[in-house]
Amino acid sequence: MSSERRDHVTEANDDLQALESDLRSLQRAREAITEVVVGQDETVEQLLVCMLSGGHALIEGAPGLGKTLLVRTIADVLGLEYSRVQFTPDLMPADVTGTLALVYEDGKPVTRFQPGPIFAQLVLADEINRSTPKTQAALLEAMQEHTVTVAGTAHRMMEPFLVLATQNPFEMDGTYALPEAQIDRFFFKVTVEHPSEETLVQILDLTTGAEARPARRVLEAADLVRLQRLVREVPMASHVKLAIARFVRSTLPTETGSNQDVRRYVRFGVSPRGAQALALAAKARALLAGRYNASLDDVRAALLPALRHRLQLNYQGTAEGISVDAMLRELFEAQARTVAT
Amino acid sequence: MTTGHVDSLIARVRGRARTARAAAVTPWAFLGGAAAFAALRLSSVPSPTAALYGVGAALLLVAVATSVWGLFRPLTAVRVARLVDQRLGQMDRFATVVELGAAEGRVIAALRQDAAARAASISPTDAVPLRWSRPAVVGLVAALGVALAAQQLAAPPAGSTAAAAPEPITVDRVLELAEVAEAAAEKREDEHMAAVAAALAELAEEAASRNENEVTDLARLGELVSTLERLMSPLGSTATRSARADAGQSDPGALSEAMAALEQRLERIATQVFGMDTELDPETFWLEGDRIRQGEIMGDAPDLSRPAGASGSEAPAGMENAQAVASEEAPQDLSSGFIVGASSDSSVGDSSMAGQGAQDLFGDETVGASIWPFEAIGVSGEDDDEGRRVNVELAPEASETQGAEGTFALADWLPSSRPLSPAGELPFRYRSVAGGYFLPSQETANR
Numbered sequence: 001m002s003s004e005r006r007d008h009v010t011e012a013n014d015d016l017q018a019l020e021s022d023l024r025s026l027q028r029a030r031e032a033i034t035e036v037v038v039g040q041d042e043t044v045e046q047l048l049v050c051m052l053s054g055g056h057a058l059i060e061g062a063p064g065l066g067k068t069l070l071v072r073t074i075a076d077v078l079g080l081e082y083s084r085v086q087f088t089p090d091l092m093p094a095d096v097t098g099t100l101a102l103v104y105e106d107g108k109p110v111t112r113f114q115p116g117p118i119f120a121q122l123v124l125a126d127e128i129n130r131s132t133p134k135t136q137a138a139l140l141e142a143m144q145e146h147t148v149t150v151a152g153t154a155h156r157m158m159e160p161f162l163v164l165a166t167q168n169p170f171e172m173d174g175t176y177a178l179p180e181a182q183i184d185r186f187f188f189k190v191t192v193e194h195p196s197e198e199t200l201v202q203i204l205d206l207t208t209g210a211e212a213r214p215a216r217r218v219l220e221a222a223d224l225v226r227l228q229r230l231v232r233e234v235p236m237a238s239h240v241k242l243a244i245a246r247f248v249r250s251t252l253p254t255e256t257g258s259n260q261d262v263r264r265y266v267r268f269g270v271s272p273r274g275a276q277a278l279a280l281a282a283k284a285r286a287l288l289a290g291r292y293n294a295s296l297d298d299v300r301a302a303l304l305p306a307l308r309h310r311l312q313l314n315y316q317g318t319a320e321g322i323s324v325d326a327m328l329r330e331l332f333e334a335q336a337r338t339v340a341t
Numbered sequence: 342m343t344t345g346h347v348d349s350l351i352a353r354v355r356g357r358a359r360t361a362r363a364a365a366v367t368p369w370a371f372l373g374g375a376a377a378f379a380a381l382r383l384s385s386v387p388s389p390t391a392a393l394y395g396v397g398a399a400l401l402l403v404a405v406a407t408s409v410w411g412l413f414r415p416l417t418a419v420r421v422a423r424l425v426d427q428r429l430g431q432m433d434r435f436a437t438v439v440e441l442g443a444a445e446g447r448v449i450a451a452l453r454q455d456a457a458a459r460a461a462s463i464s465p466t467d468a469v470p471l472r473w474s475r476p477a478v479v480g481l482v483a484a485l486g487v488a489l490a491a492q493q494l495a496a497p498p499a500g501s502t503a504a505a506a507p508e509p510i511t512v513d514r515v516l517e518l519a520e521v522a523e524a525a526a527e528k529r530e531d532e533h534m535a536a537v538a539a540a541l542a543e544l545a546e547e548a549a550s551r552n553e554n555e556v557t558d559l560a561r562l563g564e565l566v567s568t569l570e571r572l573m574s575p576l577g578s579t580a581t582r583s584a585r586a587d588a589g590q591s592d593p594g595a596l597s598e599a600m601a602a603l604e605q606r607l608e609r610i611a612t613q614v615f616g617m618d619t620e621l622d623p624e625t626f627w628l629e630g631d632r633i634r635q636g637e638i639m640g641d642a643p644d645l646s647r648p649a650g651a652s653g654s655e656a657p658a659g660m661e662n663a664q665a666v667a668s669e670e671a672p673q674d675l676s677s678g679f680i681v682g683a684s685s686d687s688s689v690g691d692s693s694m695a696g697q698g699a700q701d702l703f704g705d706e707t708v709g710a711s712i713w714p715f716e717a718i719g720v721s722g723e724d725d726d727e728g729r730r731v732n733v734e735l736a737p738e739a740s741e742t743q744g745a746e747g748t749f750a751l752a753d754w755l756p757s758s759r760p761l762s763p764a765g766e767l768p769f770r771y772r773s774v775a776g777g778y779f780l781p782s783q784e785t786a787n788r
Contacts, residue, residue: 297432
């Protein structure tokens with residue numbers, strides 16, 4: 001074996017070992033989170049998938065389900081700089097993004113940019129639907145562009161920059177529902193369910209004792225950025241891509257030959273951005289599971305959080321209480337069968 | 342660990358998948374064949390033997406072809422890889438590796454390594470277990486049972502003709518038959534038979550010109566043999582006719598049998614020394630007792646149609662002792678006989694001869710037509726209000742030469758509503774014979 005080839009093999013082996021090490025770290029991070037946040041394994045997985053994909057998540061659940069704890073724990077375990085913004089109706093955009101402040105330097109007054117709480121690596125936008133659309137838009141711009149522009153100057157966000165926004169689906173008085181176009185910018189919409197009896201007992205044990213169990217840091221922010229890049233290298237077989245494409249087309253009410261329910265109840269189908277989210281989430285999930293390729297099962301698992309906020313029902317669908325989740329599942333299984341061997 | 346493991350696994354699974362496909366398809370194909378065989382066997386398809394074996398062979402061919410198709414139908418590597426993924430829960434791992442080919446990347450390398458490690462521990466039998474389709478196997482067993490039962494039900498009775506493989510019909514044999522037929526035609530001065538003999542010779546020569554030792558155009562040969570049979574006897578030989586009816590025109594066995602019988606009969610004719618070469622005028626023959634008599638009957642012919650005072654189905658004059666005479670005088674070869682009919686009335690009646698008149702019945706060929714020795718083997722008659730019908734059964738190639746007066750023996754009295762063979766179907770020479778024994782009723786004679 002020539003020395004050049006030997007070097008190449010050694011380098012490849014090092015790469016593989018580094019990769020395996022990263023995947024093991026990811027597993028440890030997941031375990032570390034679930035040690036603190038019990039009974040929310042699926043939610044934890046979905047949020048990790050979302051963050052590995054570099055997306056933002058909208059977390060929906062009743063108050064007191066541990067949403068804040070979950071986000072805080074994730075930040076601690078992943079070593080991310082954390083900030084929390086409590087959205088209220090009187091919250092102004094500058095309160096989120098930051099503003100120019102007049103300061104004196106060497107006796108002279110100068111304006112300096114005072115970064116807002118959005119300048120963090122993991123931002124918890126609590127009850128985002130309680131603020132005005134103007135403030136929501138300021139946050140959503142930062143989410144999309146990863147920059148904040150104040151007084152004509154663009155300020156780059158930290159990397160990774162992840163927003164986990166929460167909203168209460170029950171108390172709708174005095175809230176400002178996010179427009180569909182802005183909801184589409186959330187990579188995932190994660191629903192937090194009430195814990196089971198056993199989980200609740202575990203929660204009581206963990207949280208009402210003398211000492212709360214602290215979250216242990218497993219990763220650094222740089223590791224997460226590296227893993228985010230790695231996700232995009234995960235290959236996906238052609239039949240999986242075909243299934244995604246067919247499925248997304250099948251959600252369009254204007255599509256010839258689409259499902260009767262889709263034509264009847266759907267206002268807007270899934271956008272190409274939704275298809276991208278689905279594919280990327282499938283790749284991230286594969287990596288999180290310690291695999292190196294995205295499968296149909298990964299797509300299936302990412303289906304609801306990635307698309308449930310992107311399929312808009314019409315008035316009839318809403319009035320008849322049509323379940324978006326059920327419709328998505330049905331449409332996907334129908335298309336997955338068409339690509340079966 | 343390289344992709345060689347994956348490639349090897351794909352190759353082994355591919356072979357296994359083909360075998361499994363063939364195994365899955367085969368019972369269904371044979372089930373179809375067995376079911377069709379049983380259905381055909383149980384149905385009343387004419388000439389069942391040839392049809393059954395033909396259809397059976399075709400279905401077997403289809404079954405084998407289907408299995409072979411299942412065995413060799415293209416199975417791409419991606420398809421096989423997906424099969425492994427699905428059957429063994431490999432999360433699309435192998436399909437992705439196969440599709441990636443030689444692509445590079447950290448994750449791809451890791452995926453390849455992972456897939457190779459897994460491929461080394463996967464057995465093709467786990468991926469594609471050989472399973473027989475239970476419904477197909479059950480159906481096949483049932484269909485085979487029905488087919489066997491049908492075969493038993495439709496089997497010929499014990500002692501019947503053995504199903505030995507028929508010998509091919511050689512050119513020499515056909516030529517031989519043609520020569521005999523030609524000789525017989527010459528003897529009988531039968532231009533039709535001569536034409537058939539020439540056609541037979543031509544058929545044999547055609548085969549010989551192709552350097553073939555066998556006559557392969559069995560359909561044509563069958564037609565010629567059939568024509569020859571018809572020329573020999575309108576009803577033909579009972580045995581050969583029935584055999585031919587069973588086997589079809591082109592069955593070599595039945596054809597060979599018919600040719601042998603024909604050859605024998607033609608040889609008898611060809612070698613016979615006729616003692617009579619008399620032209621019979623239908624208008625001058627009549628029946629007296631059990632004998633044919635010749636003379637002027639028109640105008641003053643005796644009323645033979647009905648004895649004085651007779652009525653109903655009473656036997657006509659001269660035929661009362663027909664049964665006795667038949668049993669005393671001649672054992673008759675019924676198989677080589679034929680039946681012609683004569684109407685009692687030219688204007689009324691349901692006979693195909695009735696209403697046509699003698700001229701129409703016998704045609705102009707009657708005049709001057711020669712007749713060869715014959716023997717009547719049966720006479721039947723029927724009386725009703727409209728007249729009497731007399732049917733005469735003749736054996737034209739009977740070995741005994743009859744006198745000029747045309748003696749013939751009488752057999753069973755078999756009432757018949759119509760002539761057994763319509764005159765229109767008879768060759769003209771037979772018509773002349775029929776004419777010879779046409780017995781006009783008194784009413785006809787008077788008219």
